[in-house]
Amino acid sequence: MELAHHWEISASSGSNYSVLPVSAPDYSSPALPAGTYYLKYVVTCTNNNQQTSSPEATVVIRAFPTPTAISQNATVCVGATLDLSATGSGAASYHWFGPGGFTAWGQTVSLSPAKHFMTGAYSVVASQDGCYGASSPVMISVKEVSLSLQA
Numbered sequence: 001m002e003l004a005h006h007w008e009i010s011a012s013s014g015s016n017y018s019v020l021p022v023s024a025p026d027y028s029s030p031a032l033p034a035g036t037y038y039l040k041y042v043v044t045c046t047n048n049n050q051q052t053s054s055p056e057a058t059v060v061i062r063a064f065p066t067p068t069a070i071s072q073n074a075t076v077c078v079g080a081t082l083d084l085s086a087t088g089s090g091a092a093s094y095h096w097f098g099p100g101g102f103t104a105w106g107q108t109v110s111l112s113p114a115k116h117f118m119t120g121a122y123s124v125v126a127s128q129d130g131c132y133g134a135s136s137p138v139m140i141s142v143k144e145v146s147l148s149l150q151a
Contacts, residue, residue: 034063065126
C-alpha cells in the first residue's frame with residue numbers, strides 16, 4: 001500500500017480548493033496577501049485511489065499596519081511646540097521614537113517647549129492585532145530664533 005499526500009488551499013470554506021505544490025506533512029507558506037484561507041491535508045491510497053482529508057483549518061493573515069510619520073513643522077524654533085502625527089491603514093496604536101531616547105505613545109504627540117536636543121529623526125511604529133509596521137523617519141530641526149537689530 002502506497003500513500004500520497006498533499007495540501008489544498010481555498011479562499012472559500014468548503015469549496016474551490018487548489019492543490020499546493022508540496023507533499024510534506026508540514027507546510028510553510030510563502031508570503032500570502034492578507035485574507036482568510038482554508039487549508040486541508042489530503043491522503044490518498046494509490047492502490048485503490050481512496051482519499052481521506054483532515055478537517056478544514058482556517059488561517060487568517062493580517063496586513064502589516066503601514067504608518068506614515070508627519071510633522072507640521074520640520075523646522076521649529078526653540079521654545080515652540082513640536083507636533084508629530086501618524087497616519088496609516090490598519091493601526092490601533094502608535095509608538096514614537098526619537099533623539100535622546102525619546103519615546104511616546106499616541107497617534108499625535110506634542111512636545112513643548114522644543115529644545116536643541118530634540119533635533120533629529122523621529123519614527124513611529126504602528127501595531128494592530130500583533131502585527132507591527134514602522135514608518136520612514138521624519139527629520140526635525142530645532143533652531144534658535146535670531147534677531148538682528150540695527151540702529
